[in-house]
Amino acid sequence: xxxxxxxxxxxxxxxxxxxxxxxxxxxVSTSVVEQHxxxxxxxxxxxxxxxxxxxxxxxxxxxxxxxxxxxxxFRGHKSYQGGKMxxxxxxxxxxxxxxxxxxxxxxxxxxxEETIREAYTRxxxxxxxYDTRVIDTSVDRGPEVSAYPVTTxxxxxxxxxxxxxxKYLIGADGGSxxxxxxxxxxxxxxRNSRYWARIDGRVRTDMPSAxxxxxxxxxxxxxxxxxxxxxxxxxRVGFALPPEVWEQHGRDITQGTVMVEAVKALHxxxxxxxxxxxxxxxxxxxxxxxxxxxKERIFLAGDAAHTHSSGAGQGMNxxxxxxxxxxxKLAGEIKGCFTADVLASYEKERRPIAQNIIEQDxxxxxxxxxxxxxxxxxxxxxxxxxxxxxxxxxVKLNTGLGIGYDVDGIVNVTPSKDLGIALRAGSRxxxxxxxxxxxxxxxxxLSLIKNEAVRFTILVFCGDPEHxxxxxxxxxxxxxxxxxxxxxxxxxLFGFLTIIVKANDNRAAEETIGCPGFGNMLYDADGxxxxxxxxxxxxxxxxxxxxxxxxxxxxxxxDGKQIGKYFxxxxxxGRDADEAxxxxxxxETVNGNVEDEVEASVDExxxxxxxxxxxxxxxxxxxxxxxxxxxxVLFDSVLRSFSPLVLLFLPPSISxxxxxxxxxxxxxxxxxxxxxxxxxxxxxxxxxxxxxAALMAPVHDAGVGGGAAVGAREVGRRYHAxxxxxxxxxxxxxxxxxxxxxxxxx
Numbered sequence: 097x098x099x100x101x102x103x104x105x106x107x108x109x110x111x112x113x114x115x116x117x118x119x120x121x122x123x124v125s126t127s128v129v130e131q132h133x134x135x136x137x138x139x140x141x142x143x144x145x146x147x148x149x150x151x152x153x154x155x156x157x158x159x160x161x162x163x164x165x166x167x168x169x170f171r172g173h174k175s176y177q178g179g180k181m182x183x184x185x186x187x188x189x190x191x192x193x194x195x196x197x198x199x200x201x202x203x204x205x206x207x208x209e210e211t212i213r214e215a216y217t218r219x220x221x222x223x224x225x226y227d228t229r230v231i232d233t234s235v236d237r238g239p240e241v242s243a244y245p246v247t248t249x250x251x252x253x254x255x256x257x258x259x260x261x262x263k264y265l266i267g268a269d270g271g272s273x274x275x276x277x278x279x280x281x282x283x284x285x286x287r288n289s290r291y292w293a294r295i296d297g298r299v300r301t302d303m304p305s306a307x308x309x310x311x312x313x314x315x316x317x318x319x320x321x322x323x324x325x326x327x328x329x330x331x332r333v334g335f336a337l338p339p340e341v342w343e344q345h346g347r348d349i350t351q352g353t354v355m356v357e358a359v360k361a362l363h364x365x366x367x368x369x370x371x372x373x374x375x376x377x378x379x380x381x382x383x384x385x386x387x388x389x390x391k392e393r394i395f396l397a398g399d400a401a402h403t404h405s406s407g408a409g410q411g412m413n414x415x416x417x418x419x420x421x422x423x424x425k426l427a428g429e430i431k432g433c434f435t436a437d438v439l440a441s442y443e444k445e446r447r448p449i450a451q452n453i454i455e456q457d458x459x460x461x462x463x464x465x466x467x468x469x470x471x472x473x474x475x476x477x478x479x480x481x482x483x484x485x486x487x488x489x490x491v492k493l494n495t496g497l498g499i500g501y502d503v504d505g506i507v508n509v510t511p512s513k514d515l516g517i518a519l520r521a522g523s524r525x526x527x528x529x530x531x532x533x534x535x536x537x538x539x540x541x542l543s544l545i546k547n548e549a550v551r552f553t554i555l556v557f558c559g560d561p562e563h564x565x566x567x568x569x570x571x572x573x574x575x576x577x578x579x580x581x582x583x584x585x586x587x588x589l590f591g592f593l594t595i596i597v598k599a600n601d602n603r604a605a606e607e608t609i610g611c612p613g614f615g616n617m618l619y620d621a622d623g624x625x626x627x628x629x630x631x632x633x634x635x636x637x638x639x640x641x642x643x644x645x646x647x648x649x650x651x652x653x654x655d656g657k658q659i660g661k662y663f664x665x666x667x668x669x670g671r672d673a674d675e676a677x678x679x680x681x682x683x684e685t686v687n688g689n690v691e692d693e694v695e696a697s698v699d700e701x702x703x704x705x706x707x708x709x710x711x712x713x714x715x716x717x718x719x720x721x722x723x724x725x726x727x728x729v730l731f732d733s734v735l736r737s738f739s740p741l742v743l744l745f746l747p748p749s750i751s752x753x754x755x756x757x758x759x760x761x762x763x764x765x766x767x768x769x770x771x772x773x774x775x776x777x778x779x780x781x782x783x784x785x786x787x788x789a790a791l792m793a794p795v796h797d798a799g800v801g802g803g804a805a806v807g808a809r810e811v812g813r814r815y816h817a818x819x820x821x822x823x824x825x826x827x828x829x830x831x832x833x834x835x836x837x838x839x840x841x842x
Contacts, residue, residue, distance in 0.1 A: 101127045104262040111398030111415035112268035113212040118423030120220035131229035140206035141374030143412035149496025151197040156547040167203030172309035179364040235391040273400035279390035285383025291337040295375040303365035314480045318361035319466035335361040336465040380405040382454045388443040402450035404457035424643040428550045445501040511650035518630025528625035530618040533605045556594045556614040559636035567654035572611045574656030
């Protein structure tokens with residue numbers, strides 16, 4: 097256990113682990129403690145659904161692909177009533193437009209925690225301290241505050257008492273938060289008398305389309321029944337527990353009773369359990385902490401700050417938004433880059449979102465139980481119809497794609513007047529397709545903007561250079577001058593991308609705009625990126641994105657001073673942030689102690705749980721992949737023999753292969769390194785499909801006959817031209833090349 101650390105995080109659920117991972121990427125030292133010995137807990141379940149916006153954020157943190165390899169991807173939803181399929185829009189599958197992550201992902205909390213914890217461990221070289229609970233905490237607020245003013249007393253295994261001093265303490269320890277209680281933060285709200293059941297397991301049923309997406313059943317006795325295909329072939333059944341069942345069993349309810357009620361809930365379809373992996377019965381409490389911050393140094397996030405039902409699948413998703421929002425602001429504060437207003441905006445931005453979700457949940461939790469709230473009875477509609485209408489009304493909130501923050505004049509500043517930009521300050525930045533110089537294969541803009549430092553991304557939309565050349569040169573002059581951003585502030589705080597409306601051929605990128613570019617140059621050949629952002633091609637604009645991918649402000653192309661004014665509002669003067677964000681070893685931030693990873697063991701009898709404030713059950717597992725030596729030997733043989741068929745039979749566990757031996761040296765980055773080429777998971781096919789289409793075209797044309805060798809040589813040539821540092825492999829089983837392209841989505 098660390099004696100001194102920048103941030104001590106209490107709670108190793110998805111929210112606490114994600115905060116730790118984000119801070120580690122920013123070079124902030126962390127320690128994570130968890131009161132439950134999750135290593136020994138064999139049953140698991142809990143939060144499971146990732147909404148599209150959460151997947152976007154996690155992708156910028158290099159986590160989404162790993163989750164996608166585990167979870168169940170769904171785009172469809174089916175509703176049944178009386179054994180027949182009926183039309184009924186639902187929040188999980190409505191409103192997925194406007195994103196390349198146009199799907200939901202179902203992955204149980206055990207595997208979510210394992211994935212985020214492994215990412216955190218790789219980045220920080222720290223382990224999570226399980227079976228360690230917080231006993232007391234205090235904050236030194238005297239006239240001479242020490243560098244580590246928060247003192248927290250912990251009880252480690254074997255009743256061993258330890259003390260950790262930190263700069264900040266974060267409570268991400270669930271609805272029964274110890275940190276919230278110790279900090280004296282009131283948690284007002286209400287708990288209703290309804291009870292819900294959730295049960296996970298391997299099942300058999302005659303319900304149609306049982307593993308083709310989410311399903312909902314309108315039951316006259318068990319309310320709106322959830323049927324969710326999960327990872328590893330499991331399924332979750334969720335339903336409202338009939339009042340008489342709870343009255344009969346109460347807290348003595350057993351797994352057997354829950355199984356019987358699940359069978360009744362699915363009627364008229366059959367249901368048999370081959371195994372049960374987790375179950376719970378719980379009541380719903382809608383509560384919201386009066387403040388997310390206490391004593392200046394203590395913060396709350398996730399369920400520690402807000403609780404509600406799982407009716408709209410918002411519990412974990414809301415917490416993940418909390419984690420990303422808090423992390424970059426806290427890191428900037430610790431590194432001395434921001435004024436106090438930035439960290440104060442965490443509560444101002446996130447608490448109103450939780451309030452909106454709770455207000456929605458007060459209605460949804462009643463409708464899911466098959467009842468109708470008093471306020472809606474006059475409409476004369478049944479519960480299922482009203483539930484669908486509530487989902488539709490709040491679809492942008494529930495997918496996360498419509499979540500935005502108010503203009504505050506600090507980090508969210510209204511765009512320049514007369515600019516006409518379509519976006520509002522504080523709203524999510526849209527993802528668009530652009531092209532790198534040379535390859536005409538499109539890439540997602542947000543895939544080039546990783547959340548790996550407290551860095552603001554400045555998008556320079558140059559429009560058509562024939563009309564915007566003067567504005568571009570004026571902006572270049574400001575940035576290069578003594579009053580430019582990087583003259584007054586650390587260059588580490590900024591990343592630039594230049595987007596040009598021009599065809600991507602027969603030109604050098606810098607010649608296109610008539611002056612040195614602003615970071616990496618990208619082409620918007622059809623003008624769609626400019627159109628999506630609401631930027632006139634004849635005018636251009638500069639759009640500033642916050643580290644969490646939300647729009648900070650936008651100004652006219654030639655008005656560089658307005659960009660400076662925006663950052664002057666909250667950045668502290670100085671150029672010392674280059675050393676503030678940690679050291680890098682092999683591309684990973686190193687902070688804290690280097691310790692062995694936690695070993696997994698399973699030795700506790702499996703059991704279910706009856707809960708009011710639910711506990712978290714999880715168990716980690718280690719995942720090993722083929723070593724780089726075997727891969728390099730394999731591909732040395734492939735590239736020497738130019739056999740394209742070998743590429744088609746590689747196991748799908750190989751996601752991308754580093755073949756630096758065969759690659760030419762990379763040019764030096766200016767001023768930010770270009771992201772490496774990556775394989776997208778099968779559920780995000782745009783980049784991969786387009787790239788493979790270009791790469792495999794000669795093999796497709798040559799077929800599998802005598803022309804295959806010629807096609808393979810062309811593949812080798814295109815491999816060097818299209819990929820930098822890694823080679824994508826599509827898991828295709830026994831399909832000849834001429835069927836490959838027709839089976840790829842996109």
